[in-house]
Amino acid sequence: MVLSVASLRKQFGDATVLEDVSFRIGPREKVALVGRNGTGKTTLLKILAGELEPDGGSVSFARGARVGYLRQELPVDHGLTVLEEAQAGRAEALSMAERLKELEARLADGATPDDLEEYATLHERFLEAQGYAAENDVRLVLARMGFDECEFDKPTSALSGGEKTRLALARLLLEEPDLLILDEPTNHLDFDSREALAKALAETTGTLILVSHDRHLLDSVTDHTLDLRVDGHTLYPGRYAEYRLARARAEAETQRGPRPEPRSGGEDRPWNPRALSKEVSRLEKELAAAEDRVAELESELAALESTLADPPTGADLLELTSRHGGLQDEIARALAYWEQIGSELERLRAMQGGAR
Numbered sequence: 001m002v003l004s005v006a007s008l009r010k011q012f013g014d015a016t017v018l019e020d021v022s023f024r025i026g027p028r029e030k031v032a033l034v035g036r037n038g039t040g041k042t043t044l045l046k047i048l049a050g051e052l053e054p055d056g057g058s059v060s061f062a063r064g065a066r067v068g069y070l071r072q073e074l075p076v077d078h079g080l081t082v083l084e085e086a087q088a089g090r091a092e093a094l095s096m097a098e099r100l101k102e103l104e105a106r107l108a109d110g111a112t113p114d115d116l117e118e119y120a121t122l123h124e125r126f127l128e129a130q131g132y133a134a135e136n137d138v139r140l141v142l143a144r145m146g147f148d149e150c151e152f153d154k155p156t157s158a159l160s161g162g163e164k165t166r167l168a169l170a171r172l173l174l175e176e177p178d179l180l181i182l183d184e185p186t187n188h189l190d191f192d193s194r195e196a197l198a199k200a201l202a203e204t205t206g207t208l209i210l211v212s213h214d215r216h217l218l219d220s221v222t223d224h225t226l227d228l229r230v231d232g233h234t235l236y237p238g239r240y241a242e243y244r245l246a247r248a249r250a251e252a253e254t255q256r257g258p259r260p261e262p263r264s265g266g267e268d269r270p271w272n273p274r275a276l277s278k279e280v281s282r283l284e285k286e287l288a289a290a291e292d293r294v295a296e297l298e299s300e301l302a303a304l305e306s307t308l309a310d311p312p313t314g315a316d317l318l319e320l321t322s323r324h325g326g327l328q329d330e331i332a333r334a335l336a337y338w339e340q341i342g343s344e345l346e347r348l349r350a351m352q353g354g355a356r
């Protein structure tokens with residue numbers, strides 16, 4: 001178990017944001033943390049990252065586990081250059097490399113037994129930390145997150161919001177923490193960096209908790225879904241898309257009430273079995289198309305949000321903002337439609353079951 005959260009509670013003034021939140025996350029699990037705006041996702045992550053104290057309950061990590069956290073707000077500026085900031089992600093290996101170089105110089109002109117011993121011990125640790133690859137890894141990850149060699153000496157204070165986020169992600173990826181916590185990492189990212197991030201996250205072997213509006217990112221990276229709702233929370237052992245389907249099914253089930261006794265032809269419309277199965281497969285296609293439509297709109301929304309977060313000069317902000325509102329409405333409609341088809345499909349499948 002990497003992380004165990006028990007009966008967590010947090011309130012701001014009179015408002016209780018987290019109440020009796022409990023879950024456990026195992027090694028290598030990649031968890032999508034979802035929930036409407038303001039349900040407490042960031043609050044939960046800040047507690048996990050040690051930036052906020054809970055009012056009750058407990059958070060425990062596997063012994064020695066290292067946690068890496070990307071905040072929802074812009075990353076902190078440490079007054080370094082791009083290269084230095086990324087190197088800080090492999091600080092231990094790089095400082096060992098320097099010490100080894102010093103010792104090597106001493107070994108060349110007569111070393112003491114202490115020097116020799118230090119060298120041997122340090123070299124072993126250096127190998128364990130994949131030290132020889134560190135410098136190269138730094139450059140590789142920076143390139144992957146969209147940085148050109150000619151930008152390496154730029155001070156981080158001169159970076160745009162998107163560049164700051166990309167750099168913070170590069171550093172975290174280099175740190176390879178046991179638990180990586182990312183709160184809306186794509187907010188300031190363009191399409192290419194989002195793809196690069198998705199690839200990097202899919203490849204990491206560490207444990208991950210990810211909050212993102214980008215459904216494509218969630219579904220291509222995560223394998224568990226933690227849904228925070230006002231009325232409680234659920235940790236579902238499947239991707240977000242699977243979770244939503246399961247939830248839509250459960251809701252359709254509740255709305256329909258208990259499954260009716262099988263009856264022959266007593267439904268509101270007379271279906272012969274062949275027509276019924278034809279309609280079921282038509283609806284299945286329709287459901288898949290509706291799902292694709294929602295995903296497409298959501299990734300358009302994510303792209304638009306990153307443009308809005310870091311607008312190019314001369315952009316028509318009014319136009320962009322109005323498109324943003326329009327897209328949100330469109331997504332709400334597409335989701336409602338998707339859910340409607342889902343429950344209709346459920347109804348017909350139940351009839352098929354009943355007719356058998």
Ligand SMILES: Nc1ncnc2c1ncn2[C@@H]1O[C@H](COP(=O)(O)OP(=O)(O)OP(=O)(O)O)[C@@H](O)[C@H]1O
Nearest residue numbers: 012013017035036037038039040041042043044072
């Ligand atoms: N420091 C604070 N003081 C008072 N209220 C706060 C504080 N931080 C958050 N809140 C409130 O707690 C609730 C949860 O906020 P939080 O930022 O955790 O939600 P969220 O799920 O991350 O939302 P979003 O999806 O918009 O990022 C909100 O109602 C917010 O206004």
Ligand SMILES: [Mg+2]
Nearest residue numbers: 041042043072
């Ligand atoms: Mg948040």
